[in-house]
Amino acid sequence: MAIFRGRSVAKMGTIEGKALVTRDLVAFWAGTDWETGEIVEIGHEARGKNMAGKILVFPKGKGGAGETFGYYYLARSGKAPRAMVCQSGLGQTVAGALLTKTPMVYGFAEDIVNAITTGDTVRVDTDKGEVEVVKRES
């Protein structure tokens, strides 16, 4: 099925999981509850959705400079996404991925948040910097 090429923040092999997709920017500090993995930001399109163990697909990070710590706390409490797939990589999100060894691929020619749907099974190959939809949500 469809394969999208981007840039991988570090080589960490290939992992597979279910996608949680949002078209809104995502904040990990305050915008997400680090104890549960739930998006809690007021007015956020994916408010109430949980990113723990998912392949989180989003346009870009936002929030304060504490974003990296928010992501780190999320990972330490075991509620981080399995991988992050972003249209573009905010510095603080990239740092969070590196510090917690979360696979992250970003920088696609395609409009990635519209190419993947929540519930799709997605394979993230961090060695090649590729994201593949292996099964569409039916």
Place this chain on the structure above:
Amino acid sequence: MQLNKEQEDLLSGKEGHGAQKAMEILVAMGEAQGAERMVEISYAHLMPPDLMFFPYGRQGKWAHEMTEDLTKDIKRLRVPATVEPQFCDLCIAKDLQYPDSIVEEMRDIQATAMEFYEELGVIPTYTALPFYYYQGKLGEHVSISESIATLWFNTMFGSRCERDDGVKSLAAAITGCVPLEGVHLTENRHGEVIIRLAEDLDFTEFNDADWDAFSLATSRKCKDKRPVFLGIPPTIGVTDLKHLLAVIAVESGLALMHMVGITPEAPTLEAALAGNKPLDEFVIGKQDLGEAYQLANTATGSDIDFILLGCPHLTLRELREMTEVLEGKSIHSNVKLVAVTTRMLLQQAEDMGYADVIRDAGGILTNDMCIAFAGTQVTGTIATNSIKAVFFYAGFSSGAKRKVRFGSTKDCARSALTGKWEGRSE
């Protein structure tokens, strides 16, 4: 990445373990973002996790673990550095509903962190507004971990700084360099979308809260695209700029914006766009502002329990506006008012008599702490003059525990007297 001899030495561990770790982090960040080389910085603003990010409980331990490897054998920094606020003034922690056991934990973690960074030579500014202490220069490369300060240095000074986090800025201060990428490069600094005000609004009639609401409305339109603002009055002062920049910095993930006729890289619209066609143009009107006020007010009842002001730290104008309302009056017995500013501005507020007025009315006035983070422990309804603070008070897992009212500094001061919300209701 291409490294010079000095940077290679740091990476090889010749300068010690912490410096090696710092270089490893910067190289990993640079490679992850496609940087070809490092660039020297002349200043850093630090955000140590153990000073600021809920320094108690298990996250207090995590905060320390994050930076321990980086800092354990560091004796000095290569550039002048300032630092973010502390989490909480321990003398008022009880007023913000922290139990004694947590206050003791904070004392340990926060005080150890402060001592460490001060010994390292970090200037103890304890504020998110470091431009009061260090002025950036056009084209100067710096590393800043604080969203409003990153946006301020790029926008107001034309300095060059990415959206650095606490770990990266600490690594940058240790090594004296950052990867050359993002807005450090001229080709990533031009404006992308145009923002103008609709005819049903007038910038000269904005109060401080209107600038926040305008900033939130703009952020929801421009998202991560660098905006070019048209028509902002050249007389805009530090207070309104603080309100405008603080909100967009958090809500959009931007490092840089332009204001035509005001900011150094935007003498004209053409210069701000640097020959590029704008991707979009957004007109912000009364309805957009109304929607922003609605988003920032999560409370429905009129009772107010806390008035928390100072995210980012209050300016002298805001302190003066508070005193204009509070002078000779008493804050309602059901309300706790906490106002926070910088150490320098508090001294001036004392000289000018503002501090006495606020304290005589029954308010708490302090300095150096982060009221946005420390205020997230309380139960009840908080009133604030900052949408950046609303983002934190209404965030985390606040649920039904905490509701927020947002309005101008004067609205908040008036509400302190009556215990009821006196600002606009949507």
